[in-house]
Amino acid sequence: MTNINDNYLKLRGAYLFPEIARRVTAFLEREPAAASRIVRCGIGDVTEPLVPAVLDAMHAALDEMGRRETFRGYGPPLGYDFLREAIVAGDFDGLDIAPDEVFISDGSKTDCGAILDVLGTGNRTGITDPVYPVYVDSNVMAGHTGEARDDGSYDGLTYLPCTADNGFVPAIPSAPLDLVYLCYPNNPTGGMITREQLRAWVDYALEHDAIILYDVAYKDFVREADAPRSIYEIDGARRCAMEFHSFSKNGGFTGVRCGYTVCPRELAGRTRGGEEVPLHGLWARRWSTKSNSVGYVVQRGAEALYSEAGRAQTRNVIENYLENARLLREGCRSIGLTVYGGVDAPYVWVTCPDGVDSWGMFDRMLEEANVVVTPGVGFGRCGEGYFRISAFNTRENVEEVVRRMKAMVNQPA
Numbered sequence: 001m002t003n004i005n006d007n008y009l010k011l012r013g014a015y016l017f018p019e020i021a022r023r024v025t026a027f028l029e030r031e032p033a034a035a036s037r038i039v040r041c042g043i044g045d046v047t048e049p050l051v052p053a054v055l056d057a058m059h060a061a062l063d064e065m066g067r068r069e070t071f072r073g074y075g076p077p078l079g080y081d082f083l084r085e086a087i088v089a090g091d092f093d094g095l096d097i098a099p100d101e102v103f104i105s106d107g108s109k110t111d112c113g114a115i116l117d118v119l120g121t122g123n124r125t126g127i128t129d130p131v132y133p134v135y136v137d138s139n140v141m142a143g144h145t146g147e148a149r150d151d152g153s154y155d156g157l158t159y160l161p162c163t164a165d166n167g168f169v170p171a172i173p174s175a176p177l178d179l180v181y182l183c184y185p186n187n188p189t190g191g192m193i194t195r196e197q198l199r200a201w202v203d204y205a206l207e208h209d210a211i212i213l214y215d216v217a218y219k220d221f222v223r224e225a226d227a228p229r230s231i232y233e234i235d236g237a238r239r240c241a242m243e244f245h246s247f248s249k250n251g252g253f254t255g256v257r258c259g260y261t262v263c264p265r266e267l268a269g270r271t272r273g274g275e276e277v278p279l280h281g282l283w284a285r286r287w288s289t290k291s292n293s294v295g296y297v298v299q300r301g302a303e304a305l306y307s308e309a310g311r312a313q314t315r316n317v318i319e320n321y322l323e324n325a326r327l328l329r330e331g332c333r334s335i336g337l338t339v340y341g342g343v344d345a346p347y348v349w350v351t352c353p354d355g356v357d358s359w360g361m362f363d364r365m366l367e368e369a370n371v372v373v374t375p376g377v378g379f380g381r382c383g384e385g386y387f388r389i390s391a392f393n394t395r396e397n398v399e400e401v402v403r404r405m406k407a408m409v410n411q412p413a
C-alpha cells in the first residue's frame with residue numbers, strides 16, 4: 001500500500017475557518033429560521049466588489065485573450081514584468097527592491113506553505129501566539145514539528161506570546177531561533193508593530209543568522225504615519241527577511257487570487273554541510289517547477305491596483321472597512337468590553353466577558369445575536385479569552401452587529 005504523509009495525522013481538528021463554518025451549519029440545522037439573520041464577521045473575507053479600475057483592466061485583458069494576435073498562453077513562471085515593475089514602483093518606492101526579487105503567486109496563503117519547500121528540517125522556528133493558523137499547520141504538514149499537545153500547541157515550535165501586556169508584539173527571545181514568522185498589521189489581534197520594535201527583530205535575526213518571514217497582507221490598512229509598511233524600510237532586512245504580500249484585502253482579491261513575495265538576492269540559508277546558499281535561486285526554481293504563475297487577466301487586474309484610479313478607488317474601500325472597525329470598537333466598548341486592534345487593521349480583538357471563554361463567546365454570539373465571530377483560542381493558546389470581529393462587511397451589517405450586541409447585554413443571561 002502507498003505511504004501517506006503521516007505528518008497530516010498530527011494536525012489537530014479541522015482548519016479553523018472550515019471548523020467555524022461546520023459549527024454555523026450545525027446551528028442552522030437546529031435553528032433554520034436564523035438563516036436570514038446570520039451576519040458573518042468570522043473569516044476576513046471582503047464584501048465590497050472589485051473597483052472599476054480593476055474591472056476595466058480585466059475586461060480589456062480578457063478581450064486580448066479572445067484575439068489570436070493578442071492571445072497569451074503560458075506566462076513567465078515568476079510573473080509578468082509589467083506587474084513586478086508596478087509592484088516595485090508602487091510598494092517599494094525609495095527602497096532597494098528590484099523587480100526580479102518579486103515573485104507573483106495566487107496569494108500569500110499559498111506562499112506561506114510553499115516557502116517550506118525550500119527551507120530544511122531542524123530549524124528552530126518561532127511562531128507568535130495567537131497566530132494565523134496557516135504558519136503552524138503548514139509546518140506540521142512539512143514534518144517540522146512534533147506531536148500536538150493537549151492544548152493544541154505542537155512540540156518543536158517556539159511560541160512567542162503576544163498579549164495585551166506586550167501590545168501584541170512578542171518580546172525578543174533570549175534563545176536563538178533560525179526562522180521567525182511575524183505579521184503586522186497583525187492577524188488576528190489587529191495590533192501594529194513600531195519601527196523600533198521591527199528594528200529590534202531585524203537586529204536579532206542578523207545576530208542569529210535567522211530568517212524572518214514577514215507577512216504584510218494588511219499593510220494598506222496602516223494609518224499611523226511612522227509605522228513601517230515594509231520590513232525593507234529597516235536597514236539590514238535584505239539580509240534576513242522575506243516579505244509576503246496579498247491583494248486579497250486591499251484589492252478585494254479573495255476570490256480572484258493574487259499576491260507576491262519578495263526574496264532579496266542577499267538572503268541566504270545554509271546547507272547541511274554548512275555552505276551558504278541564496279534563497280532567491282531556490283525560490284525561483286521552486287516556482288518555475290511547480291507552477292505556471294497566475295493568469296494574465298488576473299495579473300492585469302492586480303497591475304491596475306497601482307494605477308492612479310486604482311489607488312484612489314481602493315483607498316475609499318479600505319477607509320470604509322476601517323470605519324467599520326471603528327464602529328465595532330466603539331460598540332464593544334459601549335457595552336463594557338475591552339477592545340484592541342481595529343485602528344491600523346481590519347480586525348477588532350475583544351476580551352470576552354468574565355467567565356466566558358473564546359468558544360463560549362463564539363456560541364453566545366451565534367445563538368443569541370446570530371453573528372459569526374472567530375474564537376481567539378482558534379489562533380493559539382494566548383488567544384483564549386478573546387474573540388475576533390472582522391470589519392470586512394457592509395456598513396449596514398456592522399451597525400446591525402453593534403445593535404445586536406447591545407441587545408444581548410440588555411437581556412437576562
Ligand code: MLT
Nearest residue numbers: 042043044045109132187
Ligand atoms: C482570516 O480571517 O484570518 C483570513 O482571512 C484568512 C485568510 O486570509 O486566509
